[in-house]
Amino acid sequence: MFPLSPQRYCLRHIYANFKAAGFIGEDLKKMMDAASYAYQQHHFEAAMENLKQESEAAWKWLSAIPVHTWARHAFDTNCKTDLVVNNLSEVFNRYILDVRKKPIRTMIEGIKDKLMTRMHEKRVGAARAGWEITPHFSEQLEMAKKHSRFCTPRVADVGLWQVTNAKGDATHAVNLVEKTCGCRKWDVTGLPCSHACSSIIKAKQKPEHYVSHFFKKDMYAKAFQPVIYPVPGQHAWPKTGTPDIIPPYFHIKKGRKQEKRRKGKFEVPKPKETSRIGTITCSNCKLQGHRYKLLTTFEA
Numbered sequence: 001m002f003p004l005s006p007q008r009y010c011l012r013h014i015y016a017n018f019k020a021a022g023f024i025g026e027d028l029k030k031m032m033d034a035a036s037y038a039y040q041q042h043h044f045e046a047a048m049e050n051l052k053q054e055s056e057a058a059w060k061w062l063s064a065i066p067v068h069t070w071a072r073h074a075f076d077t078n079c080k081t082d083l084v085v086n087n088l089s090e091v092f093n094r095y096i097l098d099v100r101k102k103p104i105r106t107m108i109e110g111i112k113d114k115l116m117t118r119m120h121e122k123r124v125g126a127a128r129a130g131w132e133i134t135p136h137f138s139e140q141l142e143m144a145k146k147h148s149r150f151c152t153p154r155v156a157d158v159g160l161w162q163v164t165n166a167k168g169d170a171t172h173a174v175n176l177v178e179k180t181c182g183c184r185k186w187d188v189t190g191l192p193c194s195h196a197c198s199s200i201i202k203a204k205q206k207p208e209h210y211v212s213h214f215f216k217k218d219m220y221a222k223a224f225q226p227v228i229y230p231v232p233g234q235h236a237w238p239k240t241g242t243p244d245i246i247p248p249y250f251h252i253k254k255g256r257k258q259e260k261r262r263k264g265k266f267e268v269p270k271p272k273e274t275s276r277i278g279t280i281t282c283s284n285c286k287l288q289g290h291r292y293k294l295l296t297t298f299e300a
Helices: 011-020 026-037 041-054 056-063 087-095 104-128 135-150 185-189 194-202 217-223 292-299
Strands: 152-157 160-164 171-175
Touching (some): 011 026, 011 056, 026 056, 041 056, 104 217, 152 194, 160 194, 171 194
Antiparallel strands (some): 152 160, 160 171
C-alpha cells in the first residue's frame, strides 16, 4: 500500500521468533537489545560482534533481518521517533477491546463513537493547553538539559560545536543549523540531546526553539483536527431494493468464550500487582503483610 514509507519491525515480536528458533538465554537477549537500541553504528557492530562470539547461528539469524527495520542507528530521520516496539498499536488495541468482540457492524460503530468523542476532547484540550511542547517530550527535554551540565562544549564555527561527554570518553559534532548531533539521538528523535542542549545553552539560546515541530502545540492540534461526523442509525438507512444480506451462521461452542489474548509459548507472564498477603494488616503493629497470630506462632 505504501512502498516508499519506512517500515519497522517490533523488537518484542522479533525476540519471540528468536526464542522460537531455539536461541534462548538472557545473555543473547541483552546482546540483541544492545544492538537494537544503539544510536551509533560502531556500538551496533560491537554488540553484533559479541552476539557472533556467543552464538554464530543466532548472529546469522538476526543478520538476515533488514537492519533498518529494527536497529536505531539505521532508522530514517523523518519519522522522529526511536521506538523499536509497536506499543502505539497495542495501546489502541486495548482502547477498543470492549467492542472488538462484537459483530462487525456494531464493532465499527463502537470504534467510530469512541474516536469521535476522543477527537473532540483532544481538540478542546489542545485549545485550552498552556504548553507549547507536549508534556511527555517537555519532560524528556528537561532531563537532557539536566544532563547537559556535565558536557563540555567548544565552538568551532557559527552553529558548529564540539561536545565532550561527562566521562570524557566520547566527543560529538553538534550542528545547530542542521539540527544534528554525532550521537544521532537528536537526528532520530527530533529532540535535542544532552550534547545539543549544552551547545545551545552555551550559545545563549533556548533548547525549546530546537525541538521538532512534530512535538509542538500546533502540530498536536492538527493531528486531531479532522472531525468524525455522526452517522444516522439503522432506521434512517435508505432502501436499496436488493435482498437483505443474511448474517452468517455461527456455531456456538460449549464452554466459556476465549476473550483474552493467548500468550506466546515463551512469553513471561506479568507479575501480579496485588496479592492476598499484601492486604493483611497486623492487629498488633498495624503494618501490612502479616498477621499477629502468625507472627507470635513463629516467635514461639
